[in-house]
Amino acid sequence: MDSYLGDGLTEDDVDRWVQSATILHSNGDGLDIAVKDGRIVGVRGRAVDRVNHGRLGPKDLYGWQANHSPDRLTKPLIRRDGELVETDWDTAMDAVAGRARELLDERGPSSIAFYTTGQLFLEEYYTLGLIAHGGIGTNHVDGNTRLCTATAAAALKETFASDGQPGSYTDVDHADVIVLYGHNMAETQTVLWSRVLDRLAGPNPPQVICVDPRETPVARAATVHLAPRPGTNVMLMNALLHEIIGNGWIDRRYVEAHTVGFDELAKRVRDYPPEIAAEVCHVPVEQIREAARIIGQAERLLSTVLQGFYQSHQATAAAVQVNNVNVVRGMLGKPGCGILQMNGQPTAQNTREAGADGDLPAFRNWSNDSHIQDLARVWNVDPMDIPHYSPPTHIMQQLRYIEEGSIRFFYVTATNPAVSLPELRRIRSLLSQDRLFLVVQDIFLSETAQLADVVLPAATWGEKTGTFTNVDRTVHLSEKAVDPPGEARPDLDILIDFARRLDLRDKDGAPLVKWSDPEGAFEGWKACSKGRPCDYSGLSYDKLRGGSGIQWPVTEDAPDGTEHIYADGRFWAQPDYCESYGRDLVTGAPLDETEYKALNPTGRAVLKAAEYLPPHELISEEFPFQLITGRTLYHFHTRTKTARAPQLQAAAPEVWVEMSASDAADRGWAEGDLLAVTTPRGRVEAKLRVSGIRPGVLFLPFHYGYWDQPAGYEPDGHGRAANELTLTDWDPCSKQPIFKTAAANAVRLAAGDGPAAAPTTTGSRPVAGDVPPTRGGAAAEAVEELATGGAR
Amino acid sequence: MKLGLAIEELHRSENHLARVLLAVSDRHKADHEVFYVARDIAGWSQRHVTELARIGADFGVDLDPEPEGEPGILEKLQQATSDLLGRRPEPGLLLLADLRHVHREAAGVSLDWELLAQAAQGARKRELLGLAERCHPDTLRQMRWANAKLKESATQALVS
Numbered sequence: 038m039d040s041y042l043g044d045g046l047t048e049d050d051v052d053r054w055v056q057s058a059t060i061l062h063s064n065g066d067g068l069d070i071a072v073k074d075g076r077i078v079g080v081r082g083r084a085v086d087r088v089n090h091g092r093l094g095p096k097d098l099y100g101w102q103a104n105h106s107p108d109r110l111t112k113p114l115i116r117r118d119g120e121l122v123e124t125d126w127d128t129a130m131d132a133v134a135g136r137a138r139e140l141l142d143e144r145g146p147s148s149i150a151f152y153t154t155g156q157l158f159l160e161e162y163y164t165l166g167l168i169a170h171g172g173i174g175t176n177h178v179d180g181n182t183r184l185c186t187a188t189a190a191a192a193l194k195e196t197f198a199s200d201g202q203p204g205s206y207t208d209v210d211h212a213d214v215i216v217l218y219g220h221n222m223a224e225t226q227t228v229l230w231s232r233v234l235d236r237l238a239g240p241n242p243p244q245v246i247c248v249d250p251r252e253t254p255v256a257r258a259a260t261v262h263l264a265p266r267p268g269t270n271v272m273l274m275n276a277l278l279h280e281i282i283g284n285g286w287i288d289r290r291y292v293e294a295h296t297v298g299f300d301e302l303a304k305r306v307r308d309y310p311p312e313i314a315a316e317v318c319h320v321p322v323e324q325i326r327e328a329a330r331i332i333g334q335a336e337r338l339l340s341t342v343l344q345g346f347y348q349s350h351q352a353t354a355a356a357v358q359v360n361n362v363n364v365v366r367g368m369l370g371k372p373g374c375g376i377l378q379m380n381g382q383p384t385a386q387n388t389r390e391a392g393a394d395g396d397l398p399a400f401r402n403w404s405n406d407s408h409i410q411d412l413a414r415v416w417n418v419d420p421m422d423i424p425h426y427s428p429p430t431h432i433m434q435q436l437r438y439i440e441e442g443s444i445r446f447f448y449v450t451a452t453n454p455a456v457s458l459p460e461l462r463r464i465r466s467l468l469s470q471d472r473l474f475l476v477v478q479d480i481f482l483s484e485t486a487q488l489a490d491v492v493l494p495a496a497t498w499g500e501k502t503g504t505f506t507n508v509d510r511t512v513h514l515s516e517k518a519v520d521p522p523g524e525a526r527p528d529l530d531i532l533i534d535f536a537r538r539l540d541l542r543d544k545d546g547a548p549l550v551k552w553s554d555p556e557g558a559f560e561g562w563k564a565c566s567k568g569r570p571c572d573y574s575g576l577s578y579d580k581l582r583g584g585s586g587i588q589w590p591v592t593e594d595a596p597d598g599t600e601h602i603y604a605d606g607r608f609w610a611q612p613d614y615c616e617s618y619g620r621d622l623v624t625g626a627p628l629d630e631t632e633y634k635a636l637n638p639t640g641r642a643v644l645k646a647a648e649y650l651p652p653h654e655l656i657s658e659e660f661p662f663q664l665i666t667g668r669t670l671y672h673f674h675t676r677t678k679t680a681r682a683p684q685l686q687a688a689a690p691e692v693w694v695e696m697s698a699s700d701a702a703d704r705g706w707a708e709g710d711l712l713a714v715t716t717p718r719g720r721v722e723a724k725l726r727v728s729g730i731r732p733g734v735l736f737l738p739f740h741y742g743y744w745d746q747p748a749g750y751e752p753d754g755h756g757r758a759a760n761e762l763t764l765t766d767w768d769p770c771s772k773q774p775i776f777k778t779a780a781a782n783a784v785r786l787a788a789g790d791g792p793a794a795a796p797t798t799t800g801s802r803p804v805a806g807d808v809p810p811t812r813g814g815a816a817a818e819a820v821e822e823l824a825t826g827g828a829r
Numbered sequence: 830m831k832l833g834l835a836i837e838e839l840h841r842s843e844n845h846l847a848r849v850l851l852a853v854s855d856r857h858k859a860d861h862e863v864f865y866v867a868r869d870i871a872g873w874s875q876r877h878v879t880e881l882a883r884i885g886a887d888f889g890v891d892l893d894p895e896p897e898g899e900p901g902i903l904e905k906l907q908q909a910t911s912d913l914l915g916r917r918p919e920p921g922l923l924l925l926a927d928l929r930h931v932h933r934e935a936a937g938v939s940l941d942w943e944l945l946a947q948a949a950q951g952a953r954k955r956e957l958l959g960l961a962e963r964c965h966p967d968t969l970r971q972m973r974w975a976n977a978k979l980k981e982s983a984t985q986a987l988v989s
Contacts, residue, residue: 147989176984427981437860441921443989621970624866626977650872653865765861 038091041098042079058513061096063380064226065507094227103678110494111523134538150177154451155382158503160558166392172541176424180394181452185381188347191771192356198615204375211373214335219345223254224670252729253800265318268350268652268778274358276314286333288367295606298644305646337373349777353770354647370604384505399569400616417543431772455484456675456742459763484750496521514581611640625769660780666759672740684817693793694723695736709789719761724793847874873967921986932975
């Protein structure tokens with residue numbers, strides 16, 4: 038059990054412990070918050086929890102300190118004469134609701150858009166979805182989950198016709214082969230990675246395969262490390278499937294009984310022999326064969342996928358091929374056999390489930406009229422009042438409508454698009470238009486908040502109650518431990534206030550939102566999810582108190598939750614039940630009901646083949662590198678919390694750029710040299726870290742923006758946000774922006790006066806031996822208590 | 830037999846469809862998904878042009894295997910204009926008109942493939958039938974794309 042208490046306190050000093058779970062990554066680890074004199078003073082892992090058994094990662098141990106940061110927003114702000122000034126809640130909310138009402142009257146609901154996050158609680162997403170879809174009647178609702186997990190959902194919808202993870206973290210304990218596709222688990226989910234390390238250090242260790250262009254800690258632990266050229270994932274996957282199917286390493290009975298589409302898949306991958314993939318991906322052909330053999334001969338195969346696939350070219354097509362590997366091998370729904378299409382954020386799963394991200398609540402199908410009628414029944418509104426003429430509008434399309442002026446009201450909750458979206462010069466220019474009314478609800482004055490017309494100060498984790506769910510479907514309750522600072526209010530309260538001021542009502546004239554607290558919202562959600570795949574009807578706050586988190590579906594029949602879905606080849610893919618009829622993997626065009634019924638009348642798993650297409654932006658003489666952006670262990674998103682935790686900020690204080698040793702040597706550059714990285718869209722300056730990344734590729738962490746820089750929300754002279762450089766392009770199927778295939782150039786501005794300030798403990802480990810190691814020091818001393826007794 | 834004629838007509842109509850898709854792409858550079866997807870699927874028509882030229886030789890027609898040109902100066906100008914006009918509402922309506930046009934052209938090509946497949950079957954030209962079976966699904970996907978994109982774009986363009 039890991040714990041950290043600030044101010045030199047010990048457990049004896051703590052007044053009380055309050056149950057919660059981790060919020061600065063997507064693993065969903067159970068933890069308790071230590072409270073003393075009405076303040077949060079530390080955290081400890083919950084040994085009883087099925088997810089982490091008491092373990093915590095660095096962001097959990099230290100990140101809570103940001104709650105106390107002196108620059109928290111404590112009063113609403115409103116723009117007067119061009120400046121944001123403090124105001125009271127009534128004035129701020131009247132301005133927000135007033136402008137929304139004006140626009141509804143003048144231009145209709147399609148002038149209103151909502152952009153939320155993967156960091157609120159389920160209750161807040163469900164309420165937001167109800168207000169936007171059922172009350173205001175706009176189709177423009179999305180979350181920043183579009184940037185992190187949209188492809189996970191899309192890939193599951195393609196293969197299984199519904200969202201919902203076909204894996205469980207316990208599969209790590211049983212698998213004999215674990216394949217991580219573009220998934221640097223050691224930095225994104227440290228506790229889950231510890232579980233893999235336990236296996237590797239114990240008897241019968243699994244073989245690990247890593248697909249990543251960087252030499253990550255996962256790559257170092259792998260039996261085979263494939264480092265393909267960015268943008269070629271589909272080519273690589275097709276070659277792996279070529280070998281697996283060609284060698285007959287498939288479960289023919291499973292394929293015949295539980296799938297459709299095998300013949301087309303087999304035919305398609307015949308055109309992708311490893312020799313061709315070796316050429317295109319620039320990976321040794323023996324490595325592809327070796328990886329395919331290990332996967333093909335696995336007895337219990339666990340596959341995990343993350344941003345290396347989701348944020349790259351042909352995202353959904355590539356992630357679907359991972360599903361195909363497990364499906365043709367019949368490796369689903371039993372211990373050790375699973376797929377984890379991972380999430381990037383702690384509550385991203387709930388954004389998807391509750392219908393705040395371009396999906397409808399409880400995996401209802403927007404193109405199935407009976408699902409819309411059912412949702413209208415739950416909400417007591419007219420089905421015509423719930424827009425379903427197309428899927429809810431994704432953020433990149435919302436921005437296009439903001440650009441052309443048809444969206445005039447943009448309500449952003451707990452996310453920072455002015456740093457996290459691609460091509461920032463464009464984003465800043467769109468968000469600062471006079472004709473756009475921008476509302477930002479956040480806990481700090483982020484880059485985006487600085488552009489807002491109204492800023493609403495929100496409470497955060499530890500200051501409000503709610504539930505959230507991780508990637509293996511484990512639901513946790515997170516209880517309020519302390520009051521929010523100043524006048525800050527829980528997001529749920531603010532949203533309900535907004536609905537009341539707009540006077541949103543159901544079809545009988547009663548208030549549309551029937552609840553006024555989190556538990557009421559949760560009860561509403563339970564009714565909405567009953568009978569759907571993500572069934573919460575057997576859960577309650579009381580049931581979630583005291584013990585471990587619980588995996589959905591939780592029903593009368595499965596009161597303790599469900600470890601494996603899709604056991605015995607039973608899916609949620611029946612045409613009248615499924616969430617999605619699927620899309621064309623290249624054009625993104627949705628299939629209609631008739632097409633889906635013809636393809637998959639009895640609801641089997643769908644094996645979908647995909648052709649490889651070259652990336653849209655290719656390298657040239659002018660831009661000879663491929664630029665990929667990514668994350669580091671010590672920061673989360675745009676550092677709004679992690680940069681305010683001293684130990685985390687010290688570990689990764691400043692942006693850097695990674696390049697391979699051979700590329701650096703060719704140019705005579707060295708560790709610590711100051712480089713300018715450019716694309717047709719912008720320029721970033723950063724110190725060079727010579728790392729184990731593959732030649733021809735540059736890596737920039739995307740966390741670093743401008744809120745702690747002089748100009749506040751934009752570059753002052755030179756840029757440091759990686760997204761100054763990225764291109765506006767997205768996967769047509771999942772609509773996830775592409776952050777990993779821009780063509781870029783690098784020039785040296787000055788020789789270095791010391792190494793880059795990049796962590797040495799991670800994927801950015803230096804090649805040179807003389808870089809001082811990243812160490813926590815005395816300020817970061819945490820306690821680990823072993824189950825067998827004793828502490829260290 | 831008039832198989833040569835059918836191949837020649839398809840070669841023309843696929844070339845035309847590719848050009849239409851590229852032109853639509855250029856006109857809607859500010860609509861990034863349209864810009865990129867239209868280019869990707871224009872590639873399918875260009876591949877069909879090459880394959881039709883290859884098989885045309887067996888039927889006595891001499892066709893250019895090179896698809897007709899990449900965008901020139903005019904198209905680059907359209908891309909720049911599209912960027913400049915990005916802030917105005919009219920491109921939404923223009924997009925609907927363009928997608929409708931793509932759908933009609935692709936429907937024509939689809940019918941041409943039907944004709945060719947029927948003829949190939951009647952004449953027992955296995956290789957030609959195989960080509961039709963390989964290529965025609967791409968045309969249907971092009972049609973479905975135009976249809977789906979039209980449906981998705983219509984509401985905002987017409988209601989707001």
